[in-house]
Amino acid sequence: MNRTQKAEMVERLKNDLANIPALVLADFRGLGVEAANSLRREFEKENCQYRVVKNTLLRLAIQGTPLEPIKPYLEGPTAIAWSQDDPIAPARVAAKFAKDTKEFQLKGGVVDGKGLTEEGVKALATMPGKNDLRAGILGLMVAVPQQFLGVLEGVPREFLMVLGAREEQLKKAS
Numbered sequence: 756m757n758r759t760q761k762a763e764m765v766e767r768l769k770n771d772l773a774n775i776p777a778l779v780l781a782d783f784r785g786l787g788v789e790a791a792n793s794l795r796r797e798f799e800k801e802n803c804q805y806r807v808v809k810n811t812l813l814r815l816a817i818q819g820t821p822l823e824p825i826k827p828y829l830e831g832p833t834a835i836a837w838s839q840d841d842p843i844a845p846a847r848v849a850a851k852f853a854k855d856t857k858e859f860q861l862k863g864g865v866v867d868g869k870g871l872t873e874e875g876v877k878a879l880a881t882m883p884g885k886n887d888l889r890a891g892i893l894g895l896m897v898a899v900p901q902q903f904l905g906v907l908e909g910v911p912r913e914f915l916m917v918l919g920a921r922e923e924q925l926k927k928a929s
Contacts, residue, residue, distance in 0.1 A: 761812060768808065768816035777842035777866040778822055779849045779876055783807065783834045785858035794852050794859065798836055801844040805836045824870030828862040841885045842866055850880035 756764075772778065783791065798805040810829040817823055836845035846864065853861050864871040866879060883891070 764809075764812050765815045768812060769820075771804070772816060772820070772822060772837065775822075775837045775839060775842075777837065777845065777864060777879070778825065779836045779845045779864040780825055780828050780862040781834045781836070781849055781853065782831055782860045782862055783858070784832050784860075786856070787858075790856055790858070794848075797848050797852065798845070801838065801848050802840055803836055803838040803845045803848060805834065805845075807832070807834045809833075821868035822865050824865050824868065825863060827870075833862070843879060843882050843884045846876050846879040847884065850877050 786794070795805055810831075810833055813833065813835070814826060814829055817825065836849055838844045849859075849861060853859050861873045861876050863873060864876045864879070871879065
C-alpha cells in the first residue's frame, strides 16, 4: 500500500467514525472463516459496522477525536465495531460472540469519549438498548392513563354493586 492509498484509507476511516457514539475493539486472532462470516452476519442483523483495521491507520484516523481513549488497545490484530443508531448494539453482539468463541476476545472500547476496558464493554452490553428503552417509555405512557381510567370506572361499578346488594336484601325481606 503506497502513501496515497494509506491517506485515502485514513480519510475513509475518519469519515466512517465521525460522530459515532460508541466503538468496540476486539482481537480476532485464530478466528476461522466460517466464524468470522457468522460474526459479520450478527453485526449486520443489529445494523452495526464491523471492520478489520490496521492499528497505525486507525491511530491516525482517531487523532484529535473523542475516540482517542482507545489508543492503548491498538496492539495486535484489531477489529472494530460501531453503530450509528444504537451505541449498545455493537457491544452486545461482540460480548455475546466473545463469550461463545474463545478466539474472539474483547479489547476495550469507547462511549461518548470515555474509554472502556473489556469489563466496561461487557457491562455496556448488559444495558438495555435504544428499542428496549423506547418500549419501556411507551409502556409507562400507556399505563398511567389506563390506571387512571380504572380508578374512574371503579367508583360507578362499586356503586352499582352496592345498589344490587341492597336490591337483593330488599327482595329477601319481602
